[in-house]
Amino acid sequence: MTPQSLAHVNGEIVPINEAKISLLDWGFLHSDATYDVAHVWDGHFFRLDEHVQRYFAGMEKLRMSIPYNETQLTALLLKLVGQSGLRNAYVEMITTRGVPESGSRDPRTCKNQFFAFVVPFVWISQPDQGLHLAISQQQRIPSASVDPTIKNYHWLDLVMGQFEAYDQGAQTAAVVDDKGNIKEGPGFNIFIIKDRQLRTTAKGVLEGITRKTAIQLAQQLGLQVELGEISAQDLRQADEAFATSTAGGIMAITQVDHQVLGRGQIGPLTQQLQDAYWALHSQPKFALEVNYELPL
């Protein structure tokens, strides 16, 4: 069978092009939703339990629930990927508020909805390439408005930053806070390395699982990691920089605005971390095998 993208909608598995959500669901009309994305590499989920835990924590903060516990959800996702046949995949799980009762604007009248989909692995940037990043004027939505530890779809700031980046000939953008400090990019956290010391933004960003993995790997390599602020100047003057995301792992940033970073190619420590990151995918502690032989 040819591998194919699939979705889980209303309790059924359907081809991705049939996967739809009601126009009236507040998940769409109010972006009242939370989600998580895990990836499957070489037929194994990577750190799925942590994605699932974060997803359930986000739901709780938004006062949402789904009719599955963590174990049942894990089984459901394994089955979905197994049926897709995709051995390298991007797997998204979503909870939306749902549709309120007719005439009502009370979210408590909604029945929360669950969706999931699996598509081929998504790369923000290929591992052997360097990202050209523009520092945007766009400010990331602050934590006091939307809690960034709840993974959410409030992305207009990131999307507009991305358009700004294209206008400048860059590939992607970093959005900032009201003091101009670097926060994150569309779907990724940002790290800098200066004098063999790593730094990543402490607050006002998603606490990425790839970010956490990069921190752990750096510490295992004997490198110090600081959680703090990254100014635009810090980023421009870094020896190396990289982005972290489930959509691509650890990806070198080699150009910021019109300026080449370091030597303009993937830096030695970034390379070491990237290698260690992919090596981690075969460790039993982090890898959950998908069974592609299950009967339909």
Next chain:
Amino acid sequence: MTPQSLAHVNGEIVPINEAKISLLDWGFLHSDATYDVAHVWDGHFFRLDEHVQRYFAGMEKLRMSIPYNETQLTALLLKLVGQSGLRNAYVEMITTRGVPESGSRDPRTCKNQFFAFVVPFVWISQPDQGLHLAISQQQRIPSASVDPTIKNYHWLDLVMGQFEAYDQGAQTAAVVDDKGNIKEGPGFNIFIIKDRQLRTTAKGVLEGITRKTAIQLAQQLGLQVELGEISAQDLRQADEAFATSTAGGIMAITQVDHQVLGRGQIGPLTQQLQDAYWALHSQPKFALEVNYELPL
């Protein structure tokens, strides 16, 4: 024929429960969308041209387009409402970024999608009742992150404010800025009246068409209207206060947190403005008649 809710999806008119959007549309996955809502009262659209103009302006700012101009869109909406048979209706028009090319995260590869739907008129609050409003700790997403003059679905701050309000026994919430000034509520602007002078929040809010109408009506009644900041104290000490929204018009606020406002009932100036607001709906300048006799 019984009036019914309808939607316009992919160029076709369908019953509302068949109205769906792709799970992969960035309008959902990144809340990368703009919209507008007009209402129909007694078989006539109210100030539709201004809603349509604002909608097109929002699309331009987000670099989106639809295959209709303002005249064609107006005709499409008139037809949609005509077919629904709904004489008092809530009509939403939506543009989403669309679905990027497979494997791409580049919004420029998306084909923007157009949706519209008509449902029975929605009241945030009945005109003869007073709203009980809670002042939330939740901060409205600032303009530097998402331009509030682009009508958008970034509502998690408003939804969480609404839950806070329910916890306190209130009906709805006002969200604030980082200085604690009142910004807006879920789908409405806020006005206070003190010593026969009106004030509404100048910046960081949607420039509502009902807000504009209320300002114009107040000026016609010889009242001064100030665009400025409203502190929590200003709101609590106001003689009268009201909310403005296409979903209900001019609606009295009669309680703030645990404190009754003014005399705890719809104030005399609010009543005058509300009466004037509904009277305006039969003025030919603002009313566009729906033809309910069109052949299907």
